[in-house]
Amino acid sequence: MALMNYAQAACKALAEAMRADASVVALGEDLGHGGVFGQYRGLQQEFGKARVIDTPISEATIVGAAVGMALTGLHPVVEMRVVDFALCAIDEIVNQAAKNRYMFGGQGRVPLVARLPIGVWSGSAAQHSQSLEAWFAHIPGLVVVAPATPADNHGLLAAAIACGDPVIYMEHKELWGFQGEVPAQAECVLGKARIARSGTDVTLVSWSRMLHTALAAAEQAAQQGVSIEVIDLRTIWPWDRQLVLESAARTGRLLVAHEAVQAAGFGAEIVATVAQELGIPVRRAGAPRIPVGYARTLEDAARVSAETLLLELSALVNGDGRGRSMA
């Protein structure tokens, strides 16, 4: 165990993978100076410019080239800075990386990890603040991961590099400096959620930065005598349906909270599944369907707060079917 931040934990995972396997390479803009968030610090010094590759501002080709690398024996880790810029490489992610193995009948594999940081990033406005995990969960062939803690950013990045599938790896831009204990050995398995706090009255599923808001809300709820079980989903696809269903069956109520826009967000998938399977009361809390504004008041309107979660939780617990049902 060692205390480090979320960026350092990812850096550690990547360094370990590169040390263990010469086929692991990293590519993207500004990696040579450690990445603009320090998440590549020291790597080019250790592994050289041939393996930690500074690229032109060519998102489409960064991902497209990574597909070509992955097909021919390398394991590229691709940096997109923010998911918003990855929108310049969507053909390469969706039509090329995700479908390659299938449409060519299994002749090749595309073991690449594309890092697409998500989330509202203080004062960065509409083009640097999106959370699009639902998009990638919708695309056959992709694995989607969203770590909430330094330990998971270490363990899940290691697992993503090892898994052999194209992985959309979504770090949260407001977590880079978040500190936590990280085990020496990576211990994560893709597709396994984690009960972050046990409880009996409501199951609250979340991931990424919103997990911390969910934990804060659970703590406040506990003070009001309501016991919330908080699940950190960790992998968005394949999501841990079993753990969520077990917990929801136990508590009899489900709330899913995410930072992404609520409309057609991944919360809908989980809520729809649980409603169909268990027929229990279900609710969602996601951002309203508005772009993220710059001014703090506007930005805050696009965030989901612990207060909002408490309102949603109490609506569930009090059996009040209606609330802020759609945003």
Next chain:
Amino acid sequence: MALMNYAQAACKALAEAMRADASVVALGEDLGHGGVFGQYRGLQQEFGKARVIDTPISEATIVGAAVGMALTGLHPVVEMRVVDFALCAIDEIVNQAAKNRYMFGGQGRVPLVARLPIGVWSGSAAQHSQSLEAWFAHIPGLVVVAPATPADNHGLLAAAIACGDPVIYMEHKELWGFQGEVPAQAECVLGKARIARSGTDVTLVSWSRMLHTALAAAEQAAQQGVSIEVIDLRTIWPWDRQLVLESAARTGRLLVAHEAVQAAGFGAEIVATVAQELGIPVRRAGAPRIPVGYARTLEDAARVSAETLLLELSALVNGDGRGRSMA
């Protein structure tokens, strides 16, 4: 009323809009020869090359230029051939068209209609068969439309051109030749669904080509004594929540069927909303989470058939909570 096919109906709507308003222009590849599906036939002859613009194969710039046109007084209608190619223009659609009005504080409007045909298209395999309406529904700023009939392809395209917002207009590639009566005057309103068949036992919501499968399933169900109310959603965003909730409250059961991949598809949004609001039994039928394969057997595995819908409907009617719940 006149009998015409789905492609001709759209052509009529566009011609009428161009006749009425000199600011309406169309741009895309191969428009001059009528579009590869005939959906632009005769337009360049009537309106000239300056208004029916043949473009290079430059999807990013087709949409990006349309944003610039829309900001400066034109009403561009943009052709992307299939939604899959629009993946080469996602930054332009999501970061530029959808967010422009908001992030610039309402200084401009982006009244463009982007035609992104969807759907499995016989024998066209993984890169020409996607249905991605859920993606665009997730993006604040966008309107999303998916007509199922020639009348609606006329009326909704007219409404889309007139509405002043950026519209993702999704025609279905297997409907181009579909015939139907089209009223002389366009009569559609965005955001209004339509009861395509009245019934009492289950509400079945669908759109685009899947509507016809839904109607076929409803007909077969009727022969088995089960009465299905089929709703044609028509506009995916803003969807007609009121009509769907009213119908579902009446029938007490909901099935949503779409051709898109079920996982994180738009059916999840509707089912989640109805489950939360009404607490009634809900189910979804969408494609399994696989790319569309080329061979007919593989392609069929990625389609949702009337038989599948009948199984889902009977699971609902017989109160059997479990079924093909997740694909």
Next chain:
Amino acid sequence: MPGANSSPAARLLYLYRTMARIRAFENAAEEASRGSVAAFGATANTTALVRGPLHLSTGQEAVAAGVCANLLRSDCLTSTHRGHGHTLAKGADASAMMCELFGRADGTNKGKGGSMHIADFAVGMLGANGVVAAGIPIAVGAAHSAKIRGSSAIVACFFGDGAINRGPFLEGLNWARIFDLPILFVCEDNRYSATTATDAMTAGAGAAARARGIGLPAETVDGNDVIAVDDAARELVARIRAGNGPQFMHALTYRIKGHVSVDAAAYRDQGEVEQAIESDPLKLAGSRLAALGVPAERIAEVDAEAQAEIQAALAAAHAARVPDPDEAYADVQDTGAGQWR
């Protein structure tokens, strides 16, 4: 294959054979695809054996044959939607390819790809692609990979004249040059982008000028003359193998048929088409062979062999197994496979 030092006649006969095989393959595929797709005013025939859009390279065979004659099996290639010729020339088996077009389980892609995604990774053919210009970054990455892994393989990257107006063309060439990658870009200029004459859509002096603007050496060749293509490719490939980084070939040719098999291509001037048929690369190579003293019977023999090979491929495709619906769930991804259906 007869190397560069073999007799000109032997080399040309070899190139001719490749072209004849491509022509025979595509003629057969076209026949089996009548009414394969509803587009260009054609209505679909649901019983067509070859389904969906079928893009024929008829008239362009010399580019595939001439370039691929200079590649090793260990070299890689990326292609476009119009990829039968590149695939055959790179060494794929015609039967496995025809099976793929028929949507059979023994096809190169197990029936999952069809014509538009034809691929044979075993011979380094990394795939046809349904998205214009999308093969360029993938090829660049394969070349970058070879450089990183210290492999001696090079990559050939084919694309059409329409593709040079898409962003990945710029990005890919720039990338190849700054990292000095072992890659041959081949712009197969058939003068059309679907129904549109590309010329009016392309600013400046064309593909080679753009490549030079990005710092790549570029050669323009008569893409209907297989000897010219072979000679140019030999030189460019030699430069690449010698470590001189990316090279660019602009090959001028013509798409004799429509954009897809159902396209009658009525938008073209008939005179233009007739002239192109006059410069059919097979015809041209045939007269060159005669001039080199190769007897007509020898050429007829090669033609007959090609026909026989393709007839066998057709028979194999007819006989081959259709994939089970269950196979639709294979090869999606490993993580979570089987948990979801």
Next chain:
Amino acid sequence: MPGANSSPAARLLYLYRTMARIRAFENAAEEASRGSVAAFGATANTTALVRGPLHLSTGQEAVAAGVCANLLRSDCLTSTHRGHGHTLAKGADASAMMCELFGRADGTNKGKGGSMHIADFAVGMLGANGVVAAGIPIAVGAAHSAKIRGSSAIVACFFGDGAINRGPFLEGLNWARIFDLPILFVCEDNRYSATTATDAMTAGAGAAARARGIGLPAETVDGNDVIAVDDAARELVARIRAGNGPQFMHALTYRIKGHVSVDAAAYRDQGEVEQAIESDPLKLAGSRLAALGVPAERIAEVDAEAQAEIQAALAAAHAARVPDPDEAYADVQDTGAGQWR
């Protein structure tokens, strides 16, 4: 503004004033943004008045000033993430801009955009953009629109040296040329793309060579010499207004500060930075003014006016109203507005 026929001193003083206003504006914004964002090793200061990434154009003012001096209010402009200079030079009000940076309801963008999306449509400034090269197609579309509508407006499209490696650069230039659009492309080459020296990432002879490869006339100018930029822009804009289609300017300059305000830019050679400070465009213009006989007091007066204007802008921004949370729901879209929240 003093036109091209006014005295050289009057013209230069006008250009100097624009530069001084930009410099004063950005210095003030920088001051108000200390700790605005956690990146480049800096930690965020949640009380910063200017939030998020702030990209300063310090050292590059001559490009904005020289180009925009040749534009009419009815002409359009698109910018990058580094857009304060272009916006001020195009005629936007400094107070409204500062309000925007402070996230106030009276800001140019009603507090919705901030620095990275600064815009003033009323003066034809169609927006800064957070996505590198994304302004290019938008500018091209605005120019296409002018042509279709028969408007006499032209468009200036600014982008950085890093942007010429993204696809939209190729697509946009090609489009502008084939449709012969009234647009001036301005590559503002400050030698860096964030922390990366752009040179190593850019193949070939650079921006102008690429433009020529796509058929555009291109000029390279000393982007720190506002007279050189003004002269070149005058000529290029005249050609555009005369109907000669798109023109290209490659302006060589330097980013004196870090990539964003929190970036100390320690990755650069100190000598290089010192040299750049020597060729600071304001300094250069100052000595030119002196040489033209403009008294030092007159220059100091212009500086003081600029300072006063920006102090007033700061005061206005401090006093201005913060947007209500409710305003977050306005200006999303009309269709379905109010039905959803």
